[in-house]
Amino acid sequence: MLETSARLLQLLSLLQVHREWTGSALAERMDVTERTVRRDIGKLRSLGYPISASPGVAGGYQLGAGAQLPPLLLDDGEAIAVALGLATIASGPIAGIGEASVRALAKLEQVLPPRLRPRFSALKGSVSTLAAPTSLVDPDCLTAISSAVSQRRAIGFTYGNSDGVTSRRVVEPYRLVDTGRRWYLVAWDTMREDWRTFRVDRISSAPTERHKYLPRPLPTENLVDYVQQSITRSPYRYDVVVRFHAPLARIAEHIGPSLAQLQPDGPEQTILRAGWDSLDYSLMHLSMLNVDFDVLEPVELRERARQMAARLERSGREPSAHHHDR
Structure with missing residues (x-):
């Protein structure tokens, strides 16, 4: 049985690196017979690998693209390259693929052979990234959280708030959200008995695994919108809503998702929702876009x-003679 399994892996590896193979x-x-090759091809197909066969003397076998991705076979060099690439993406978030890279890295590190782990750790430690203005996160922390999310297991960690005050938290993690500049965790805080968003x-501290938990009803169906609202509006004194007289694409060039929520209001107007603690500060930022806008909320x-x-x-008027004399 072991010999057959090893032979199937060898056959799969050959099909992955070559466009088409003849049976011979x-x-x-x-170093087997063509009959054995045909039998092994049938076994791989039964496992879900889409292997096509073309008839004739010049025909052969080819691994095709299927609706579902079968197990991926990587050699040592490929495994290191993929793991290092995923770790780089995870520590310097790229909008749209950062979260997927964390999930993939968590899976890959679980099956990485022990002989490759020192090599991967050495490479990861020797690579530095000239990052954009983002809040960098340790990929080991992300993979630990991602694993806890998939396993429905609570985690404990030390957390610092915006004032620098640290506290110990025990949470039930549900979702990691990448905004492009920062990573956020949506979780149920077991000590406060409420939903929280954590940067x-x-x-x-390294997240430590705790007990398994049963899933709770989510605070909203779309946790990405939940995070955006919590970081752009909820913590602030004023909930500001304005209508810009410009298309969404133009406003989005200057205001990212971590600063405000944007939605189109027809083809030529955009609604902005954001939180501010200062009315003067909000007016300053809104005016700097050099776009006409209507204040919808608040009345203040x-x-x-x-x-x-x-x-x-008044400041734009010509100075009076009295002021000239002074």
């Missing part, structure tokens, strides 16, 4: 805009 070429390479770069912001407009109008 495979038999010669594997992963503020986790200062409209009044503050009128006061600021009056002050700016």
Whole structure:
């Protein structure tokens, strides 16, 4: 049985690196008969590998693309390259693929042969990335959280809030969300008995696994929107809503998803929702886009805009003679 399994892996490896093999070429390479090759091809097909066969003297076997991805066979060099690439992506998030890279890295590290782990650790430690202005996260922390999410297992860690105060948290993790600049964890905080959003770069200790937990009803169906709202609106004094007289694409060039929620209001207008603690600060940022906008909420912001407009109008007048003399 062991010999047959090893032979199937060898056959699969050959099919992955060569576009098409004849039965005789495979038999010669594997030192078996063509009948054995045909039998092994049938076994691989029964396992879900889409192997096509073309008839005739010039025909052969080819591994095709299937609807589902079968187990991937990597040699030592390929495994190291994939793991290192995934670790680099995880530590410097790339919007849209960062979360998938963390899940893949968690799976790959579980099956990485012991002989390759020192080599992978050495390579990972010797590579540095000139990162964009992002909050860098240890990929080991991300993979630990990702594993806990998939296993439905609570984790404990030390967390620092925005004021730098640290506390010990025990949470039931549900989702990692990559905003392109930061990683966030959506979890049920067992000590506060409520849903919380945690910035992963503020986790200062390695997450430790705790008990298994039963899934709870989520606070919302879309946890990505939940994170965006929690980081752009919930923590702030004022919930600001404005309508820009410009298409969504133009506004999105200047305002990222970690700063505000944007949605189109027809082809030529955009609704912005964001949180601010200062009305003056919000008006300053909104005005810097050099785009006309209407203040929809709150009423206090409209009044503050009128006061600021009056002050700016007075500032634009010609200085009086009295001021010239001084």
